[in-house]
Amino acid sequence: MAQDTTNKDTKKETKTNVNAGFAVIATGGKQYVVREGDLLKVEQLSGADKRKEGDKIVFDNVLLTDDGKDTKIGTPTIEGSKVEATLVADDRDKKLHVIRFRAKSRYFRKLGHRQPYTLVKITKV
Numbered sequence: 001m002a003q004d005t006t007n008k009d010t011k012k013e014t015k016t017n018v019n020a021g022f023a024v025i026a027t028g029g030k031q032y033v034v035r036e037g038d039l040l041k042v043e044q045l046s047g048a049d050k051r052k053e054g055d056k057i058v059f060d061n062v063l064l065t066d067d068g069k070d071t072k073i074g075t076p077t078i079e080g081s082k083v084e085a086t087l088v089a090d091d092r093d094k095k096l097h098v099i100r101f102r103a104k105s106r107y108f109r110k111l112g113h114r115q116p117y118t119l120v121k122i123t124k125v
Contacts, residue, residue: 023125024064025083031063034083034122044116048090057120059083065125085120092116 022035028043045057062081065072072078092114100109 021067021125023062023066023081023083025059026061026063026077027059034125036122036125038122039088040085040120040122041117042120043118044090045118048116048118051087051090053087053089055087057085057087059085083122084124085122088119088121090116090118 022033024031024033026032027045030043032040032042034040060077060082062078062083063074063076065078065081072081074081093116094114096113096115098111098113100111101107
């Protein structure tokens with residue numbers, strides 16, 4: 001039985017290592033929990049026409065960081081902290097159809113909308 005508890009302890013350690021090193025950033029009116037290597041779809045960032053794939057993007061509006069040992073909470077942001085990412089794509093989402101219909105009045109209107117977004121890959125927390 002002593003061997004089983006050792007295996008359980010090592011499993012717990014690997015789980016905490018997986019969760020180590022994350023940050024909470026705010027962009028586009030939303031908050032995101034990010035880790036290194038994550039692909040993140042955010043509201044389209046300004047200057048989309050001037051950027052190209054592979055460009056570096058810095059998110060300096062960091063609300064919380066955790067490296068597995070120490071947790072820093074901002075009031076409201078952490079001074080000097082930043083999250084670095086690379087641009088993967090500036091694109092538009094799938095089309096969303098909006099239909100307005102009034103019964104018995106011959107009113108039918110169909111609109112489409114594609115929300116622009118920026119896809120980034122987190123490189124450094």
